[in-house]
Amino acid sequence: xxxxxxxxxxxxxxxxxxxxxxxxxxxxxxxxxxxxxxxxxxxxxxxxxxxxxxxxxxxxxxxxxxxxxxxxxxxxxxxxxxxxxxxxxxxxxxxxxxxxxxxxxxxxxxxxxxxxxxxxxxxxxxxxxxxxxxxxxxxxxxxxxxxxxxxxxxxxxxxxxxxxxxxxxxxxxxxxxxxxxxxxxxxxxxxxxxxxxxxxxxxxxxxxxxxxxxxxxxxxxxxxxxxxxxxxxxxxxxxxxxxxxxxxxxxxxxxxxxxxxxxxxxxxxx
Amino acid sequence: xxxxxxxxxxxxxxxxxxxxxxxxxxxxxxxxxxxxxxxxxxxxxxxxxxxxxxxxxxxxxxxxxxxxxxxxxxxxxxxxxxxxxxxxxxxxxxxxxxxxxxxxxxxxxxxxxxxxxxxxxxxxxxxxxxxxxxxxxxxxxxxxxxxxxxxxxxxxxxxxxxxxxxxxxxxxxxxxxxxxxxxxxxxxxxxxxxxxxxxxxxxxxxxxxxxxxxxxxxxxxxxxxxxxxxxxxxxxxxxxxxxxxxxxxxxxxxxxxxxxxxxxxxxxxxxxxxxxxxxxxxxxxxxxxxxxxxxxxxxxxxxxxxxxxxxxxxxxxxxxxxxxxxxxxxx
Numbered sequence: 001x002x003x004x005x006x007x008x009x010x011x012x013x014x015x016x017x018x019x020x021x022x023x024x025x026x027x028x029x030x031x032x033x034x035x036x037x038x039x040x041x042x043x044x045x046x047x048x049x050x051x052x053x054x055x056x057x058x059x060x061x062x063x064x065x066x067x068x069x070x071x072x073x074x075x076x077x078x079x080x081x082x083x084x085x086x087x088x089x090x091x092x093x094x095x096x097x098x099x100x101x102x103x104x105x106x107x108x109x110x111x112x113x114x115x116x117x118x119x120x121x122x123x124x125x126x127x128x129x130x131x132x133x134x135x136x137x138x139x140x141x142x143x144x145x146x147x148x149x150x151x152x153x154x155x156x157x158x159x160x161x162x163x164x165x166x167x168x169x170x171x172x173x174x175x176x177x178x179x180x181x182x183x184x185x186x187x188x189x190x191x192x193x194x195x196x197x198x199x200x201x202x203x204x205x206x207x208x209x210x211x212x213x214x215x216x217x218x219x220x221x222x223x224x225x226x227x228x229x230x231x232x233x234x235x236x237x238x239x240x241x242x243x244x245x246x247x248x249x250x251x252x253x254x255x256x257x258x259x260x261x262x263x264x265x266x267x268x269x270x
Numbered sequence: 271x272x273x274x275x276x277x278x279x280x281x282x283x284x285x286x287x288x289x290x291x292x293x294x295x296x297x298x299x300x301x302x303x304x305x306x307x308x309x310x311x312x313x314x315x316x317x318x319x320x321x322x323x324x325x326x327x328x329x330x331x332x333x334x335x336x337x338x339x340x341x342x343x344x345x346x347x348x349x350x351x352x353x354x355x356x357x358x359x360x361x362x363x364x365x366x367x368x369x370x371x372x373x374x375x376x377x378x379x380x381x382x383x384x385x386x387x388x389x390x391x392x393x394x395x396x397x398x399x400x401x402x403x404x405x406x407x408x409x410x411x412x413x414x415x416x417x418x419x420x421x422x423x424x425x426x427x428x429x430x431x432x433x434x435x436x437x438x439x440x441x442x443x444x445x446x447x448x449x450x451x452x453x454x455x456x457x458x459x460x461x462x463x464x465x466x467x468x469x470x471x472x473x474x475x476x477x478x479x480x481x482x483x484x485x486x487x488x489x490x491x492x493x494x495x496x497x498x499x500x501x502x503x504x505x506x507x508x509x510x511x512x513x514x515x516x517x518x519x520x521x522x523x524x525x526x527x528x529x530x531x532x533x534x535x536x537x538x539x540x541x542x543x544x545x546x547x548x549x550x551x552x553x554x555x556x557x558x559x560x561x562x563x564x565x566x567x568x569x570x571x572x573x574x575x576x577x578x579x580x581x582x583x584x585x586x587x588x589x590x591x592x593x594x595x596x597x598x599x600x601x
Contacts, residue, residue, distance in 0.1 A: 035362045105356015112352040113375045
């Protein structure tokens with residue numbers, strides 16, 4: 001049997017004199033990204049749902065509403081919303097990965113390392129930026145041949161907005177995973193229960209202007225409504241429109257609340 | 271390395287308080303190998319989780335590697351290697367990547383982390399699996415990877431919670447071979463929990479037996495067996511009548527011979543519990559000879575830790591295990 005020499009190759013037990021939150025977060029982020037880097041196509045596989053909406057719902061929109069849509073062009077109206085949908089469908093499920101690591105034991109192992117508890121949440125949440133930007137880029141590139149017009153500066157700002165939203169939604173998803181870790185089935189019950197009302201009440205799929213008053217009132221309480229409006233303005237090249245500011249405000253509040261709640265849950269996790 | 275005083279943990283679920291750990295005092299010195307043995311639900315894992323800063327004690331204190339687990343958890347974590355019951359390596363990750371990240375987490379330089387990860391993989395028979403996803407490793411390989419994870423930062427203390435549960439006998443033996451080798455080569459302190467009796471017996475210099483949240487015995491396996499169980503002397507003679515006569519003789523000497531149980535008769539065979547039974551065999555046979563009793567067979571069975579558990583609690587460890595399955599929360 002071969003054996004291992006246990007001579008420490010570094011000064012591990014002493015450790016570096018001080019640890020920084022940035023360093024811990026980078027370690028967690030890099031760990032989360034590694035499987036994606038080894039298998040970049042996994043990013044595209046999770047686009048199945050949004051692509052169905054684009055391919056099967058988009059043409060219906062064009063046929064039924066067509067010119068009735070604000071701006072008059074179905075893709076200019078629908079594609080920015082689909083990007084928000086990616087975040088809603090994708091980022092809201094990431095808590096399941098954490099749940100899985102809680103079940104297998106990897107999370108517990110990481111809790112017994114010097115990593116700061118908050119970095120375990122923030123590093124994971126920041127991973128959504130990479131995932132979302134890559135996915136959004138794929139969607140936009142796919143739609144260009146279909147006549148989707150790109151305004152580069154607006155599109156870039158749109159991606160930043162999407163990233164902020166993704167950090168927020170994924171943080172909420174992780175917080176949910178930490179909250180239901182003893183009854184993991186609850187994760188999907190809550191996720192699905194929240195997902196659809198939030199999606200429909202954001203005006204993502206159909207304009208809410210024609211809806212009843214109570215629906216429009218609820219939509220005004222939905223932060224996603226503002227983000228969807230902002231993405232539509234940005235992808236139309238309208239960087240200075242008021243909805244952009246509202247969108248960043250809504251995404252920023254979502255991210256701040258999500259991170260605060262997520263970090264708090266992670267600190268209490270055992 | 272470990273000093274625990276009055277360590278206590280109560281869990282409250284549905285307004286019912288479960289006393290998982292009730293006042294555990296435990297000292298583990300540098301370089302010791304200590305096995306914590308007990309049935310499911312005895313409080314082994316809860317104790318480990320308190321010592322590794324995963325949960326806070328309800329009462330009592332513990333210092334691990336010189337630091338208080340409640341006041342200074344970060345210092346404790348830095349000095350401790352922990353191999354939990356689950357798989358420490360994330361299933362979606364590649365084996366070498368997880369080891370590398372673990373090293374970097376503990377402050378190793380990138381290059382040092384990479385070379386140490388490779389060294390540990392080779393040492394634990396995982397060479398060639400560097401780029402394999404953890405989920406695609408076999409159970410035995412995954413467990414060895416977990417041990418490697420715990421050793422990445424060359425800790426002074428390695429805590430292993432049920433390291434070999436779920437492995438087949440071959441993989442268990444293999445894992446223990448590796449752990450023994452690591453222990454002899456490095457002055458590492460090992461604290462492990464197990465419910466495999468033979469494992470505690472052969473691997474640990476010291477066995478701590480826990481039941482119902484308390485330590486009920488703490489000593490070397492030899493002393494525990496001698497003190498609490500004694501040897502089993504099994505003697506067969508030519509006829510039942512001779513055996514009965516021998517039993518009467520033995521009965522008279524039980525006290526002088528430090529008998530741990532009465533003499534049981536079944537046909538031509540008698541059984542008795544006697545401390546250091548093998549040293550009495552010659553005298554027994556000589557007495558029998560003088561009485562015209564023809565001894566056809568003498569066996570001395572060394573006690574197991576299960577005999578010790580039985581002597582201490584009145585039930586066998588295996589029975590205790592099946593009786594408490596389902597009380598996973600208190601495990």
